[in-house]
Each structure stands twice: as structure tokens, then as C-alpha cells.
Amino acid sequence: MTVHSTDLPLGGDHPNLTVTQLAIEGMSCAACSSRITRALSVRPDVAEASVNLMAGTAQVRHGPDLSPDDLAGIVTKLGYPAAAVRPDTVPEPRHDDALSQKRAFLTALALTLPVFVAEMGGHLFPGFHHWLLGLFGAGPILWMQMILTALILAGPGRGFFASGIPALLRGGPEMNSLVALGSGAAFLFSAVVVLLPDLIPPGSRQVYFEAAAVIVTLILMGRWLEARAKGQAGAAIRALIELAPDQATVLRDGKPARLAVADLAPGDLVLLAPGERVALDGIVTEGQGHIDESMLTGEPVPAAKSPGDPVTGGTVNGTAALTYRVTATGADTTLSRIVRMVEGAQNARLPVQDVVDRITRVFVPVVIGLAVLTFLLWLAFGPDLAHAVVAAVAVLIIACPCAMGLAVPVSIMVGAGRGAQMGVLFRRGEALQRLSNARLIGFDKTGTLTQGHPxxxxxxxxxxxxxxxxxxxxxxxxxxxxxxxxxxxxxxxxxxxxxxxxxxxxxxxxxxxxxxxxxxxxxxxxxxxxxxxxxxxxxxxxxxxxxxxxxxxxxxxxxxxxxxxxxxxxxDPIRPEAADTVAALHRMGLRTALLSGDVAAAAQAVGRHLGIDDMQGGLLPGDKLAAIKGMGAGSVFVGDGINDAPALAAAETGIAIGTGTSIAIESADLVLMSGDLSGVVRAIRLSRAVMRNIRQNLFWAFAYNAALIPVAMGVLVPFGGPQLSPMLGAGAMALSSVSVVGNALRLRAMR
The missing domain is CATH 3.40.1110.10 (Calcium-transporting ATPase, cytoplasmic domain N)
Known part of the structure; x- marks a missing residue:
């Protein structure tokens, strides 16, 4: 989510503002990200704070007197360890915590099984319960359940209490608070029944150790599966990062030497063997051949290379041996810039997030209030105290702000990563939403619809x-x-x-x-x-x-x-894919326009040949800007990204026709890295697919809570319906988050 500070004296676009990115640990739900955002944005020298739950990051625009370490300290004091990310570092793959989550789940599962079997085995096999009582007695069995459950809560489930209880005491309850309250209440009530039974009415002396244990175990299972899915969601960007090799063969004193890529410097001559991956950006000095650039541009046909031609780090050499001179290293390489741009798009906040922010800001406190109300109503009208405790715990456990918090960012992350694989580089994440509402696509002629040279x-x-x-x-x-x-x-x-x-x-x-x-x-x-x-x-x-x-x-x-x-x-020859692109846009229900500074006859001829709806030629730069601004809402302008920079900036969404080695076009919202005009169609289809995916996620997250929280409160009981078990609630809660992430992962299969 993003919040703009209204008290910043500098103003949101002040040139002295700097941007700091923070890596944040421990965020588990939308309430966490909302709380961090508010804490950052209340500072008068913070213009904008954007927190991404999915990526575990925050991006802050602030005044120069506020240091990155100060920002990290603000977040850390809230209970979420944070550290500033250096802007000049080469991006590294995100840490995948699925392994640690798996260990926690398996440990909890091993401790839970005896508790669950001892308590629930008799429901499946009536004779088993009597056999167990005769073998051990009721007292030892209860003590075994209490001790194992305590180990679960203090071991694998410790994180819920370590984060949730302090957040609750600070007045900012979040997902961990609900789990801690629910499992803790079930355990404490059961412990009182075992240790101080006289405090509980005889009819209510029931234990729920298995509920507390299973709740923690199921939620840990959900977080493990969610962590696995998050790792898959970030696979595209990790694949980009891992394209660059670790070593390269460099000419030193006229002799080849195998060196670490990190030790190379601009000007070094690198020997590129057939089939080898290009280590860094450079210029070919010797040899002729072809290089596969599809992993960066999406263009399947290998590009011909000869002396003087550029090569890009991460691409794959063909069958010829080449030599190239290094021109960029580290964070200055094309691959590093692409990764930073994709990460920037993945961390973006879409306008659709506003609804989620407003709801999650009050969601957890409302759930706690509903749990208290449920307890009081069941205590007043229910059969006994035990039923009241079970109903309140079920309400706390069934609620899931996790799914709501993940609904938007996980789709953005997968969509932006998939776009990079397809050669569609979203420089600004909000373009994902705007492009889905496109209704009119305007094209420049020279260099966009045509090849740019007579x-x-x-x-x-x-x-x-x-x-x-x-x-x-x-x-x-x-x-x-x-x-x-x-x-x-x-x-x-x-x-x-x-x-x-x-x-x-x-x-x-x-x-x-x-x-x-x-x-x-x-x-x-x-x-x-x-x-x-x-x-x-x-x-x-x-x-x-x-x-x-x-x-x-x-x-x-x-x-x-x-x-x-x-x-x-x-x-100027028309691009071979231009006619098919225009036809595909028309099939998608979009209108097309041509805005050119070339003579009107040339513009009309190209437009008629391609079947474009509206054509304007002979436009001066000011005329073109006015025409673009007059296109209105849902307008998109496609240009070559160099001569058309003002026009790209003026359009609601600007698409630059670029290449894999010249992608830093600051005026555009997204760049077609291969220079293939059909990328416009791919970008719009991807944008529509992402927004459709987000709507599905939001529907699932909101519908889940709207339907199951009343059931957990017991609204069906007066009509003969069941009282929802806290264990089923824990399973459903875990399933909701996994379902949202799994639905977003379907975007990876988009063609």
C-alpha cells in the first residue's frame, strides 16, 4: 500500500527528494504493511511510502535530512526488522524461506499427531478411546496433551506470540495477534481444566489442546505452502538475475585467463566461446556470429553480430567464437537495470489497492471485537462456557487478512515478471492497471510502424x-x-x-x-x-x-x-508485423490512430495500408502533444522512445519501442525490449490478464471472510446448523492464502 504525506513542506515532486528501499522481515498480513506504511508516512519529511507485503519491501520518497538507517529504525521499532538496500548494488535473488517454514511445520506436525490421535482417535474407532484410558489413565493422557501442545506453542508457534502479542499491546493487532489469541485461549482454557478444574463449571470441563495444536500446525502448513508459492512467483526475476555467469575468459597481457565476472572492468577484452553466455555488456571486436537474446527481449530469432555491434550480458552465443570489449559492469549493466525496473514495477501500488487498504486498516480490530461479542452471546445464550470459548476461538482463527493483503501484490509480481520474460518491461507498475482500460492506441510512424530508415x-x-x-x-x-x-x-x-x-x-x-x-x-x-x-x-x-x-x-x-x-x-519500409498488430488491436475492441510529423500523404498512405482508423500527418511537436492530450482517458501512445519522449510522457500510458541494449527510456511507462511491435498486443493482453486475476483474488479473499466469519460466530446453530470447529477454521484460513497465491501463479503460463 502507499500513503502520501500531506504535511511534507518540500512537496511530492521536489527535486531534492530521494528514494530509499527497505528490506523488511516478519510481515505476515495486510495489517502489518498498513501499520508500517502509516508509521513511515506520519513523518513530515516523508513524501510517499509504499510497502509491498508480497516482496517484503518498502519504497520511501523522503527529504535529504532523513537517512536510510533512520527509516529502517522506524520500521524495526514496530517489531519488523528492516534494513536499507543500497541503490547501487546488483540485485540478488530474494531469500526463499520455504525451507525454514517447512521445518517448523514438520516439527509441529510431529508433536501434534499424538495429541490429535489421543483426543480424536476415539471418534473414528470407539474402542480405541477405552483402550487408551485403560492403558495410561485419563490424567497422564491430559498431561501429555498439555505438555506437547505447550512445546508446539513455545517452539514452532513461538513466532505467532512473539509478533502478535506485542503488536496487540501496542494497539496495532495483526494476523499473528489473531492466531496467538485463538490458540492461546484454547490452550489456557484447557490448562485450567487440567490444573484447576474447580474454577470451571462441571458441564464445561472439556479440553481443547488438540484445537490449539492443530490450529498452529495447519497455519504453519499454509505459510510453508505460501512461501513455496511466493518463491515461484519471484522465479522470473530470479531467472533474470541468474542469467549472468560467474566467470569469464579475459585477455590479460595477451593471454587468456579465467576470472570472476566481479573482477572485470570496462575496457577488458573477453573471449566468448561457442554456446557460452555473455558475461557483461560490451562491443564485439572480433568475429561474426549470432547471439540468442530471447531471454531478455522475447525475440526468438538470434541476432547477427559483427565487429562494432553491442552484446548484452546474460545472452547466449551461437556457434562462432567472438571477442568483445566490456562497456558496463555491476549495477550499470542492462541485465541489472532490467531487474531493477522489474522490481520497481513489482513493488508498485495500483489504484485498486485503495479498497483493500481501507478495509484491512480496521479488519483485525473488528475481528477481535466480533470474537468478544461471540463469546458474550454464547455465554449468555449457549449451553456452557466451553461452547463460548470454542466459538470465540473459531472467529479469531477463521479471519484471514493475509489473503486480502496478498491479492494485489502477488498478481503484480507474477505479471511483471512474466512480462519481462515476454520482452514487455513495465517500468511503472501502475501501467499494468491503466493499460487494461485502454481504448485508443496512437502510433508514431517513423521508427515505430516503419523500420526508421529509408x-x-x-x-x-x-x-x-x-x-x-x-x-x-x-x-x-x-x-x-x-x-x-x-x-x-x-x-x-x-x-x-x-x-x-x-x-x-x-x-x-x-x-x-x-x-x-x-x-x-x-x-x-x-x-x-x-x-x-x-x-x-x-x-x-x-x-x-x-x-x-x-x-x-x-x-x-x-x-x-x-x-x-x-x-x-x-x-521507410513498414515493419512486417505492423499490419497484424493493428488487426489484433481491432479484434480486441480498440481503436487505432497514427500521429506523425511526416507529410500528410505519407501518413495517409501508411495508415491506409495498415487499416488504421484515424491518421494525422504534418504535425509539429506541439501539435502532436496536443493531439495526444486530446485522446482522453484510456489513451496509449506508442513511439520509438527517443524522438517521441515528450509524446510518451504526455500520454496516459506511453509504450516505447526499444531494444535489449537501450531500455532505459525514462519517459515511457513500459518498454518493448525486442523492438517487435506485436509486443503492444502482448502488453495489453498481459495487463488485462493481471487485472482479471486481481479481481478474482479480491473476490475470493472478501467472499471467504464475508461467508465464514458469521458461520464461525454460530449463526447457523439456531437453525440446526453446525458450530464451526477452530481446527476447520485454521485449515480454511491457510487454504485461502494459498489459493490466492496459487491463482496468481497461473499468470506464469500465459502465452
Whole structure:
């Protein structure tokens, strides 16, 4: 949950605010996280405090005078040991406490079985009870039950009392308080029956040691299963962390040496064997081959690598040996940044959490009040004191704020982790909820719907061969830095055309290029360049150029010795997956729009080809921002994350088309790491699945308590129904938390 302080004099967005992350132990339910949040947020120099029950962390935005150790001390004083996490450390896998929970459960189970068999065995086999009494006598059996139950409460169940009772005395009861009160009441009542029976009316002299023992054992079993499930929920982020190898082969003094990755530094040359995992980010210096980047980008096709190309730590080399120079280590690597971003998304608080926060803030005190009321009503109208104790204990045990506290964060954790595996990196967790409500998806054109670089599509000539036209034009354009000129040069290279030298090359902004190649004077540019130079356009080539412009292509004209000789048709190729992406969005009930700074004809041509609903071209930066803001609620803008940073920030949800090595796009809410446009569809489907999962979890958690607490109070008894056993209540409580976590784990199977 998150609370914003209203007393902070700095203001929530003050540039001097710092962010501290705390690792917190001992949180067991939503009441714990709510109490920690309130304790942090009451500080006047804390702007925002967000506590994640599932991850066992807190993120605090605060003034510079408040140190991380001070924040950890505030939480520790509440009874929850906390420590600040250094922001520059490489993330480590979360500690999985399933093993310790398993040991506690098995110990409690071993001690509980004799108590349970001694008390309940006679219900299954009537002769067993008489045989046991004849063998040991009633007194020793009761003492055995009391001693074993005391060992359970003081041993495996000690944590419930160590956390729950102090929290109760401090006026902040939580889940452990309910368990401690319930099991403790059952044990104390039974102990009084054994030790001081005259204090209890004869009709109420019944013992419930088995209830106290089974309650603790079942809840410990539930926490063990829950810890196992939590470990599985964090498996995605642990898998990312574990991608990086521990050692690498480094060239030192010209000789290969096997060193720990932690000892490498930027500038080191690393030898990468076939099939080996890349240790750190770097640039290829020798060799050519392919690297499998699917574990980071979700892109199944291996990426070709040659000298000058970047490689990312954690990816897997193909069949070729490569050498690369290290460019980033430790917390600066792409893999570490991805893990931090995913953890940030997993720790986020969604708006849907508001309802949970308001309920859990008063839930435990209300349950304690209902237990007291139940005890008094049963004492007044029930058959005896024992029934009153059993009913009150059942109410305390059946209540489960754990499930409510886990309902939202566990789905966020699994969903954000699954997104990272699919190449969809949520930088802000709240985007998970906003994206599920998307209704209009706006796209930039260049670099988003298209590949971002022009290509030569066709050559049309008049009085010259296509090869000669390409050779002359490419020779001159080789001296130019214009993207259109680069496309002509690239086209010549693809066709194996040798480039002749060019002289007297001169560029004119907005018009074109002139120069001399093979003794022939050339002019390369747009129609205005020909007209201003007094060169009459060829009617045939002009018609070709008009038709190309109508298709959204860019015509470039070539004049040789004052005569219009050729027209090149260039265009930024549309991404191959763009049409399928737009069609899939339409099938999901979403509208699409294209917002481009390119000429209107080009925008219209691309939009018509892809089946986009609304198209706007020729937009200046201010016009694009206004158009995005006018898209309203449920708007999403997809851009390349570099030129579109203001637009991504202005949209309700910004999606950046990135790559595995350039993912730190601060203006976007989420990044498609592979650069594959179909990731937009995956992101929306994942967001909808996460929100659907959260709604299911919340329904289960609230419906469970709404239905079973009245049953535990005994509302069915007057109508001939049963009085709920505390043991059944403990089992149901454990099952509710495990069910919520298990339901969230289904997100891991999303395709």
C-alpha cells in the first residue's frame, strides 16, 4: 500500500527528494504493511511510502535530512526488522524461506499427531478411546496433551506470540495477534481444566489442546505452502538475475585467463566461446556470429553480430567464437537495470489497492471485537462456557487478512515478471492497471510502424540505364550524410555497383546535392531543386514521382548534364508485423490512430495500408502533444522512445519501442525490449490478464471472510446448523492464502 504525506513542506515532486528501499522481515498480513506504511508516512519529511507485503519491501520518497538507517529504525521499532538496500548494488535473488517454514511445520506436525490421535482417535474407532484410558489413565493422557501442545506453542508457534502479542499491546493487532489469541485461549482454557478444574463449571470441563495444536500446525502448513508459492512467483526475476555467469575468459597481457565476472572492468577484452553466455555488456571486436537474446527481449530469432555491434550480458552465443570489449559492469549493466525496473514495477501500488487498504486498516480490530461479542452471546445464550470459548476461538482463527493483503501484490509480481520474460518491461507498475482500460492506441510512424530508415524501392529512368543512374547517384551521395543519400548508397551496395569518385560535391539544405562524377555534372534532389536550376522535368518521370508520393514514397530526382535522367523511389519500409498488430488491436475492441510529423500523404498512405482508423500527418511537436492530450482517458501512445519522449510522457500510458541494449527510456511507462511491435498486443493482453486475476483474488479473499466469519460466530446453530470447529477454521484460513497465491501463479503460463 502507499500513503502520501500531506504535511511534507518540500512537496511530492521536489527535486531534492530521494528514494530509499527497505528490506523488511516478519510481515505476515495486510495489517502489518498498513501499520508500517502509516508509521513511515506520519513523518513530515516523508513524501510517499509504499510497502509491498508480497516482496517484503518498502519504497520511501523522503527529504535529504532523513537517512536510510533512520527509516529502517522506524520500521524495526514496530517489531519488523528492516534494513536499507543500497541503490547501487546488483540485485540478488530474494531469500526463499520455504525451507525454514517447512521445518517448523514438520516439527509441529510431529508433536501434534499424538495429541490429535489421543483426543480424536476415539471418534473414528470407539474402542480405541477405552483402550487408551485403560492403558495410561485419563490424567497422564491430559498431561501429555498439555505438555506437547505447550512445546508446539513455545517452539514452532513461538513466532505467532512473539509478533502478535506485542503488536496487540501496542494497539496495532495483526494476523499473528489473531492466531496467538485463538490458540492461546484454547490452550489456557484447557490448562485450567487440567490444573484447576474447580474454577470451571462441571458441564464445561472439556479440553481443547488438540484445537490449539492443530490450529498452529495447519497455519504453519499454509505459510510453508505460501512461501513455496511466493518463491515461484519471484522465479522470473530470479531467472533474470541468474542469467549472468560467474566467470569469464579475459585477455590479460595477451593471454587468456579465467576470472570472476566481479573482477572485470570496462575496457577488458573477453573471449566468448561457442554456446557460452555473455558475461557483461560490451562491443564485439572480433568475429561474426549470432547471439540468442530471447531471454531478455522475447525475440526468438538470434541476432547477427559483427565487429562494432553491442552484446548484452546474460545472452547466449551461437556457434562462432567472438571477442568483445566490456562497456558496463555491476549495477550499470542492462541485465541489472532490467531487474531493477522489474522490481520497481513489482513493488508498485495500483489504484485498486485503495479498497483493500481501507478495509484491512480496521479488519483485525473488528475481528477481535466480533470474537468478544461471540463469546458474550454464547455465554449468555449457549449451553456452557466451553461452547463460548470454542466459538470465540473459531472467529479469531477463521479471519484471514493475509489473503486480502496478498491479492494485489502477488498478481503484480507474477505479471511483471512474466512480462519481462515476454520482452514487455513495465517500468511503472501502475501501467499494468491503466493499460487494461485502454481504448485508443496512437502510433508514431517513423521508427515505430516503419523500420526508421529509408530504403531504395525502385529506379525509373529516361535515356539512361538503371545501373548507370544508380552508379552516378551513389557516387555523389557517398559524400553526403543525408538519410536518403545513404539509402541510395546502400541500394548500390546491394546490387554490387562500384562507386566512382565524386568531386565538387555541394549540398543545399532542403533541395539536394550537386557534384561531378566521371566528368558529368549531376544534380540530385527534389523537384524544386530541378526547377530552381532551370532543368525541365521529364513528363514521364514527373508522373512516376507523383504516383510514388501518393503511395507515401519519397521521390528523388537525378539530372545529368542539365537533363532530367532518373527518379528514385525511396520509402521507410513498414515493419512486417505492423499490419497484424493493428488487426489484433481491432479484434480486441480498440481503436487505432497514427500521429506523425511526416507529410500528410505519407501518413495517409501508411495508415491506409495498415487499416488504421484515424491518421494525422504534418504535425509539429506541439501539435502532436496536443493531439495526444486530446485522446482522453484510456489513451496509449506508442513511439520509438527517443524522438517521441515528450509524446510518451504526455500520454496516459506511453509504450516505447526499444531494444535489449537501450531500455532505459525514462519517459515511457513500459518498454518493448525486442523492438517487435506485436509486443503492444502482448502488453495489453498481459495487463488485462493481471487485472482479471486481481479481481478474482479480491473476490475470493472478501467472499471467504464475508461467508465464514458469521458461520464461525454460530449463526447457523439456531437453525440446526453446525458450530464451526477452530481446527476447520485454521485449515480454511491457510487454504485461502494459498489459493490466492496459487491463482496468481497461473499468470506464469500465459502465452
Amino acid at each position: 530504403a531504395l524501392l525502385a529506379i525509373h529512368t529516361d535515356g539512361i540505364t538503371e545501373r548507370d543512374a544508380l552508379r552516378l547517384a551513389a557516387g555523389a551521395e557517398a559524400r553526403s550524410e543525408h538519410p536518403l543519400g545513404a539509402a541510395i548508397v546502400a541500394g548500390a551496395a546491394e546490387q554490387g555497383v562500384d562507386l566512382p569518385p565524386a568531386t565538387e560535391v555541394q549540398a543545399t539544405a532542403g533541395r539536394g546535392l550537386s557534384g561531378v562524377v566521371d566528368g558529368r555534372r549531376l544534380l540530385i534532389g527534389n523537384l524544386a531543386a530541378l526547377t530552381e536550376s532551370g532543368i525541365p522535368p521529364s513528363p514521364a518521370l514527373r508522373d512516376v514521382a507523383d504516383r510514388a508520393a501518393g503511395r507515401g514514397e519519397t521521390p528523388v530526382h537525378l539530372a545529368v548534364d542539365g537533363r532530367h535522367a532518373a527518379t528514385f523511389a525511396l520509402a
